[in-house]
Amino acid sequence: MHRSNPPSFRPVAHVATVILALAVAVVAGCASPPPASPAGSGVAALSGPAPAQAAPVDANQALLEQFARWVEDFRTEMRARGIGEATLRDAFDDVHYLPQVIELDRAQPEFLRPVWDYLDSAVSVQRIATGQDKLLQVRAAADAAAARYGVPPAIIVAIWGIESNYGSNYGSIPTIDALATLGFEGRRRDWARGELLAALKIIGNGDIDRGHMVGSWAGAMGQTQFLPSNFLAYAVDADGDGRRNIWGSMADVTASTANYLARSGWQSGLPWGVEVQLPAGFDHGRADAALRQPSSQWAAEGVRSMNGQALPAFTDGAILLPAGARGPAFLVGPNFRAVLRYNNSDSYALAVSLLAQRLDGGPGVQAPWPRDLSTLTRSQTREMQSALNQRGLDSGEPDGTMGPATRAALRRYQRSLGLPADGYPTLDLLQRLQAP
Numbered sequence: 001m002h003r004s005n006p007p008s009f010r011p012v013a014h015v016a017t018v019i020l021a022l023a024v025a026v027v028a029g030c031a032s033p034p035p036a037s038p039a040g041s042g043v044a045a046l047s048g049p050a051p052a053q054a055a056p057v058d059a060n061q062a063l064l065e066q067f068a069r070w071v072e073d074f075r076t077e078m079r080a081r082g083i084g085e086a087t088l089r090d091a092f093d094d095v096h097y098l099p100q101v102i103e104l105d106r107a108q109p110e111f112l113r114p115v116w117d118y119l120d121s122a123v124s125v126q127r128i129a130t131g132q133d134k135l136l137q138v139r140a141a142a143d144a145a146a147a148r149y150g151v152p153p154a155i156i157v158a159i160w161g162i163e164s165n166y167g168s169n170y171g172s173i174p175t176i177d178a179l180a181t182l183g184f185e186g187r188r189r190d191w192a193r194g195e196l197l198a199a200l201k202i203i204g205n206g207d208i209d210r211g212h213m214v215g216s217w218a219g220a221m222g223q224t225q226f227l228p229s230n231f232l233a234y235a236v237d238a239d240g241d242g243r244r245n246i247w248g249s250m251a252d253v254t255a256s257t258a259n260y261l262a263r264s265g266w267q268s269g270l271p272w273g274v275e276v277q278l279p280a281g282f283d284h285g286r287a288d289a290a291l292r293q294p295s296s297q298w299a300a301e302g303v304r305s306m307n308g309q310a311l312p313a314f315t316d317g318a319i320l321l322p323a324g325a326r327g328p329a330f331l332v333g334p335n336f337r338a339v340l341r342y343n344n345s346d347s348y349a350l351a352v353s354l355l356a357q358r359l360d361g362g363p364g365v366q367a368p369w370p371r372d373l374s375t376l377t378r379s380q381t382r383e384m385q386s387a388l389n390q391r392g393l394d395s396g397e398p399d400g401t402m403g404p405a406t407r408a409a410l411r412r413y414q415r416s417l418g419l420p421a422d423g424y425p426t427l428d429l430l431q432r433l434q435a436p
Helices: 012-025 042-047 057-080 084-093 099-106 117-120 124-138 139-149 153-164 174-183 189-205 228-236 250-263 295-300 332-343 346-359 378-388 404-416 427-434
Strands: 275-277 318-319 331-332
Touching: 057 084, 057 174, 057 189, 084 174, 084 189, 099 174, 117 346, 124 139, 124 153, 124 346, 139 153, 139 250, 153 250, 153 332, 153 346, 174 189, 189 228, 228 250, 250 332, 332 346, 378 404, 378 427, 404 427
Parallel strands: none
Antiparallel strands: 275 331, 318 331
16 A cells, blocks of 8 residues: 555654564575565565564664655655555555665774685585586576677676575565665765666666565665666566566576676677696796786787697687686686676675586686685785885775775885795784884
């Protein structure tokens, strides 16, 4: 039932009901997915009985009233931008503020996982075995997507596996609630407002109803975790039912994922990359995403594949050292960069690429990882950045993140010590920088 006055915005008596619902509304992103095809409102599950430890009304009333005003202002703005009244009612008549979303958005883990630890779980024996079964199950849809967009089925299924464990874990937080919460109070308000507008357009287009538009706390949706703006740009109605359904239609899931990669620069017929052996005396400072050259040039410099076969025919290949000079090395090309546009993390792109390789019966990583190295915490990384800056090696604003400026500064410091300039942060380098 549509109501002109949203229940969450009623006077104080109703605010108590909303607060009691908050603990139920804040659901974990790892819950089981809802029914595949829309059949009623999924929001009803958010208004169940309150837990015994519900917060007092006075503690949250002011915040809820501010949230209510923000939503009303946003509704007015969206109405002026052409969003239909029915869509606005569907989206906002039972909207909830989710405090856990803000907590998760502001939280940054102090301890960062090394790449080998991430790959151990992302490309586990179990995930490979499950993925091979899933690849057989969705073979027809994946083959159709591959024929249309040039992206191999194994890559599509690998993204499915990494993003949602093959559809078993894509989140159950209402996307509208998550994005409204972030737009109201989060640190990325402008971004969240844009994604919320995109979500309204999706509902207005009839692709999914509000109750079944669910996903992660950050607004990523469906089996391969599209943000609403990416859904509008790349989602495909491959099964011809008039809706782009990345929650329940594997034809739509596989085609949408392949379209995303194809539009991100995937080149049909090329591999993502290959593990390589670097020659003695290799300048590890040349292992940089910005330094690209033909595979023939890398071969002329002594770079070899692990099995002795010719390197992939890249015109713009780059050397990747995800664990520094002591770890495995890879020659990566444009398709690796296409996966990076799906999620801008070398560890993520490597996990997708290696999982796909294993699904196709290929090898895992052959060179050993330097598992004895301790990954720096965010605090230690900030200390390293500050120490580099104090030495005149500009690493940018200390933020605890190893970006290009920090890696370039660390390489300059490593060269000054006569060490391999791989830009990989270690506790030993931090201690050297902090020494008087």
